[in-house]
Amino acid sequence: MNSSAPAVTPTGDSTARPRVAVVFGGRSSEHGVSCLTARNVVSVIDRGRYDVTTVGITPDGRWVRDDLGGVVPDGGLPHVDPEGAPFAWEELRDVDVVLPLLHGPWGEDGTIQGLLEMAGVRYVGAGVLASSVGMDKPFTKTVFSAAGLPQIAYVTITPRQWELEREKVLDRVRALRLPVFVKPARAGSSSGVTKVDDPSQLVAAVEAAREHDPKVIVEAAAIDKRELEVGVVQRLDGTAEASVVGEVRNDDATHDFYDFEAKYLDGSSANLVPADISDVLSERIRAYAIQAFEALGCEGLARVDFFLTGTAPDGLVVNEINTMPGFTSTSMFPVLWEASGVSYAELVDRLLQLALQREPGLR
Template identity: 65%
Template sequence: MTGTERVRVAVVFGGRSSEHGVSCSTAREVMAVIDSSRYEVLPVGITPTGHWVEETGVWDDLPSGTLPYVRDDRPDFSWDRLQHEVDVVFPLLHGPWGEDGTIQGMLEMAGVPYVGAGVLASAVAMDKPFTKTVFSAAGLPQLPYVTIQPWEWDAKRERTVARVHALGLPVFVKPARAGSSSGVTMVSDWGHLEDAVEGARKLDPKVIVEAAARHKREVECAVIQDLGGMPIASEVGEIVVDDSIGHTYYDFEAKYLDGTSQNVIPAEISTTQRDRIRAYALQAFDAIGGEGLARVDFFLTDSVDGGLVINEINTMPGFTPYSMFPKAWEASGIAYPELVERLLALALGRSTGLR
């Protein structure tokens, strides 16, 4: 590549997970701000069935309240072209088969630079029980939880249900390896537990059940690396959900479809709380071996560790201009286009393989 040639970046989006439409929304917005004088963008879509196609990333006349999707009638794209035709990959995939280390491993094998966390960090962050194990080893405060393995639910259900009952009501039942609140059910009556677990198992045979945070506020902090590789934390934001129309928690519809959630940045919290959240965010990023970017989610409660517990870490968070990750950085002095440029520069400046 000569100094006059543009860097060729493949933006990969869609995918087989339940977060397909969220990924497409993210990709549409990211591609719109990539500097075309410096980068040549190659949109690559993966359909819900795993078919790789040459996409455009442009969707006209989508009905209100719907998300874009990768079209199966687009020309085929052979994924091995990533090794031979591009300089860097921006994998904007959310959930399993993308955010979980799978595409990262493929790119590592092919020796192609890419944006974001590596194989191990991606896999650990996607699997909520493993994330909690790592966070526990790092000394981060968490709420109690129970992991339900497939064989336990099938062969030891009575014992498993008893373990869950020990958490107390209410609880949240979740697929162990999904995001965007897909398959999540809040259970306030034990009579609904088995239905909730079966619902989560439709997305993932492994399920996690978490004790609910009491009188919680949901706060989030974004992390990126500077060009020297040092992680830095953003301003802290708070998710405020309108519960007057039936949202008892920050569910999929509140996040992406009906516009009833609001990002408040900076969050109205004390300086002590802000400093602790930012410190814990960096600690969580370091604990999983994060790279590039992440968003770390917390609950402010009325009981545990002075009111603060960590919920989870996302290695490829939602990335539309209205998502918490870029909005937190905008409030911290880094605008959306600059943030995209920073992540591409980080990817181009690091090697694949062991590092």
């Protein structure tokens, strides 16, 4: 991709710098990850081509101007400065495109996308429906099932079922056979996830997940699994292409699974890119990734995660999709594209150009 091409503007005036609002932070448990993503992304946006404004959303939902200059604590993550000057969301009508670098509920789940659609503002990434379905793991699995994608067995627990039919629910979970993973239905970065090896741990695990989301999903454990990931990005003509396949390696015995600390804080996980798999399997995974992207009606970008395990009939299952994946310079998504020949800066530029040429509204 030629990153020196003239920037697209809604008015068609290639001499004007498109105005970009980068929105980050938010109310979810992934607030700090979002801030880290924003720091990295803003650092590579070409200020000669784009006029950039940075807007933070505090954990209590206030919008403020934040220049991303705060000090990051050792072993911690940045956060939105609550003392920043207030920013009225209506001011987004004054920009050409919004880059919503929000992870988790109240951002990645279609909420800010709906706000921007109502305001008639262009934005990067999936629309309202794809964002919402992609955030809700049980609904994602319903769509994937309809698309014929292989998945692992699971049980959904709604708030009403947990309150009124708890024993029936627990019987359904036990039928999956232990171990299982208990997760919030609409959270990311492994927040609130518990691996359960003993039936006596189930209730506590569900309650821990419910601290993040009243709806819970329980998945059968993928035994001896390998975790494989693929990035999907649209070309400027709207067609989707898949990156090389990468593998997440977590060889630290202190982590039972790829949890929040392993992902972001203690450096115990590593990305192997490209993954050590056959060309035939790689092409199959990449085809599944595009199929998943299109099944949800995604736009812009997504990361699709897979398990390669002996528990599935053919060893491969789709785990989930992230419509706004982690986007730090060392996150798997940009690393996959770097290995596929698209640099971090070129990737950000492509996403902005895609959004600038897309009209808001029904499409």
